[in-house]
Amino acid sequence: MSLQENAPSLAVVGVTGAVGQEFLSVLSDRDFPYRSIKMLASKRSAGKQLSFQDRNYTIEELTAESFDGIDIALFSAGGSISKQFGPVAVEKGAVVVDNSSAFRMNEGIPLVIPEVNPEAMEGIKVGMGKGALIANPNCSTIICLMAATPLHRHAKVQRMVVSTYQAASGAGAAAMEELELQTREVLEGKPPTCKIFKQQYAFNLFSHNAPVLSNGYNEEEMKLVKETQKIWNDMNVQVTATCIRVPVMRAHAESVNLQFEKPLDEDTAKDILKKASGVVVIDDRASNHFPTPLGVSNKDDVAVGRIRRDVSQEGNHGIPSRLDIFVCGDQIRKGAALNAFR
């Protein structure tokens, strides 16, 4: 029973979405203690019933008054909702964990992966009536840095080249439904319905649908660049990324090439990753068993494998300080909901 008298009062903003639902699921799985929970969504969903941990809730419309007496507010209803209501909730004394990109790069707002930079949250206390806002990084950043940070701590990453394989889940529940619908249509020889994405997604892949900036990178890619620098508190770390949407239902994968300042060999890297919190190493070369999106779906840990000395070392004066790794993580669970709770 997670209902406790002295535990914090919660509000889940965007409770009908994929991340909102996963927030509830994580609350439940972790047996997270709370004294009350407010289910908030848009006017459209208000009044609907929702059952959670053997209790029935009525979904309420999100308004400024929603946050009266709330200790922790979990936002996952998009950037504009966060911008409008996040500061209101903070003003009313809530600690806001915001899953949108609205405040991530703002100075003074902690951008936190609990396993990576918990120190950024120092001084923030729940239930003292002193509001604060904590930003949840983008899911691709979380998944990448869960694996890269333990290595970074050991040998300092100078440069990272990332290529992503991003699932439908990253674009929300409607995108997952569209992938399924399109796949059925294509298998029946019908033209695919393109509503969420402007092109066929079934049996296809495409450059991430985020807007492309003037430097040729899309916003998703620049999040990986900028958020890494902020989370590692290192403006000199070099990152480049290519973000691709693949017809996978849930969980992202990333191919990451790492260049370190100090020498780091393959075996040491494996040992470091095996000991890292929230990381599981799946790296069985003999049976060709490595991380997959399906394998990490609904799992808390980020899986890393294909850990190997990069054969392209020669230009670096022969010092073995480059590694290739392949990372998979459940975008919704670890990449969004779970990250808020550690």
Next chain:
Amino acid sequence: MSLQENAPSLAVVGVTGAVGQEFLSVLSDRDFPYRSIKMLASKRSAGKQLSFQDRNYTIEELTAESFDGIDIALFSAGGSISKQFGPVAVEKGAVVVDNSSAFRMNEGIPLVIPEVNPEAMEGIKVGMGKGALIANPNCSTIICLMAATPLHRHAKVQRMVVSTYQAASGAGAAAMEELELQTREVLEGKPPTCKIFKQQYAFNLFSHNAPVLSNGYNEEEMKLVKETQKIWNDMNVQVTATCIRVPVMRAHAESVNLQFEKPLDEDTAKDILKKASGVVVIDDRASNHFPTPLGVSNKDDVAVGRIRRDVSQEGNHGIPSRLDIFVCGDQIRKGAALNAFR
């Protein structure tokens, strides 16, 4: 009409496979002249009928005698067949174009992408009774180098970091069928049939199924490394690759990070690629329109887009000599069949 008295006599080895069928389709589309054509396959398919360009053919069982009087033999029946019968065909005076990996890295065997290194075929003449073997590179190498070579010629590639998104087609017709079957099964809530691949492929992805070597790279990845060095005739070019199988039916995609010896800016790179033979630039940032596997399926050209200055330049003394690109190419058509014909 491509039947011509003085044109070469052809043999297609592995005519029932995906690449074999595409060989025929390219022959037809290109109106390639020939005086006769022998359809060869295993004993299992021998005797079956096949219609091509309004003529009926009986598929014959492959034997040493198959190559009597053959000028050009196109092999796409796997490495062991090539090893067994390739030298026989050469001995009998045929020019063999081999699509397998059997001879690719052998010294003295030209490894050719016609747009990239036609000079490697110098001295080889068809129909003179002097046999020769030309190896067709691996499809991932062809697709990557079609885009990278024009840039390499201009500014010399020092290092390439490649991540692939490889379609079912790369594993043959049966793999494409398995992807379709599995997808139907998963949509019906049934367990997926795993015969070709040992794990679920539908709505999933996994590290390429090629055997993993002692250095941690799989064979597919090392082909990209070694074949690039051979084709560019540059043993110092550094390449690393991570090869991933994605649930796309046909055509491969590759995310490529390029580091050049000389400065190369984005606009110059685009101009070079627009002028390159066999390459089409699809790079519309405003409408987020870039190459896709579906867009290049059944197309001769390799499509390149997402051409941009790599933002991670600082460690390189600020010289803009790194670019990111995204390449798509039809693995069967350009990556195998078409490459043999230029």
